[in-house]
Amino acid sequence: MMRNGAAYGLGARLKSEIVGERRLWSSFLSERIRTTRFLRGFPVLVETLVNGIKTLNRSAQLQGEDDGKPMEGWHLAVTLVVSVAFALLLSLVLPHGLTWLLTMAGISGDVSGVSFQLWDGLFKLLILMVYILAIRCVPEIMRVFQFHGAEHKTIHAFETGKPVDVELAAAQSRLHPRCGTTFLLFVVCVSVLSHALLVPLLLHFWTPESELVRHGGTLLFKLLLIAPIASLSYELIRATARMKDGKCALCLRLPGLLLQKLTTAEPEREHLEVALVALKEALGDNSPYEVRTVPYTRL
DSSP states (O other), X not given: OEEETTEEEEEEEOSSOEXXXXXXXXXXXXXXXXXXXXXXXXXXXXHHHHHXXXXXXXXXXHXXXXXXXXXXXHHHHHHHXXXXXXXXXXXXXXXXXHHHHHHHTTSSOOTTSHHHHHHHHHHHHHHHHHHXXXXXXXXXXXXXXXXXXXXXXXXXXXXXXXXXXXXXXXXXXXXXXXXXHHHHXXXXXXXXXXXXXXXXXXXXXXXXXXXXXXXXXXXXXXXXXXXXXXXHHHHXXXXXXXXXXXXXXXXXXXXXXXXXXXXXXXXXXXXXXXXXXXXHHHHOTTOSSOBOOOOOEEO
16 A cells, blocks of 8 residues: 555555555545644544555455445444544553552552653553554565565655656665654653653642542543644654654664564565555656556556
8 A cells, every 4th residue: 555645556466466556545634634733644544444444444345354334423432432442441540550559559650650650651652562563473464564565665666757667676675763653652752751741740739639530530641642642743743754864863863763674574576566556546647756557457
């Protein structure tokens, strides 16, 4: 899947052929929101998630793994809600609960203290790492990671300005500074700093006697912070990607690039061929850029 403005290209390898399709990007954002810094991040994230689910569904259709009906309406809404709920469970509720256990064991401070938020952030990062390492053991997910690496290599090849083919793409790095994996890491880091500053401040002015109410209120407060944290992280990753190469840029990019070593895998030629088809479809027929693909069927 390769996006180009208001459209994106989809490439898929079926049993006997590669197919490509140019599709419109489903957008519910106004131009003002899409271009306003520190406001666009979270809405863009939701919009990307919706389009990603639709694309996965379309891929399943092409593979003949569903009934041929597109995922729309309440089916898409339910899938989105379940996905978000699972993400919140792993990234918000579980690390908070584990840190609460440390508090009861006398290892961590109270929820109103900075140490609680630092432990909470550490658990967030560990859960993310364990989750990625666990799904890497699934052969189907590893294949997805190979396609992920092929996407990055293809984008790097495109950014050289040369005619893009498999050989040029294969010679590129599978790591890219604008990857969503790096965004996840930025979100974790920004959330740790934000929670360490804002949660103690909240509990300084709001001091319920019930410990359960304090933890419940803290979780709700963290939930409300997701949108601004995501928006700030979005701006940070864009600023980091635009920085000129140097020691400062390397220090900011390196943690995300290292994490991408887990969420990407070295692709084979078959993965690169599909990624090039997606790029060609995203650019469209009138593009001045040359993308040399293998023969494929355009849908």
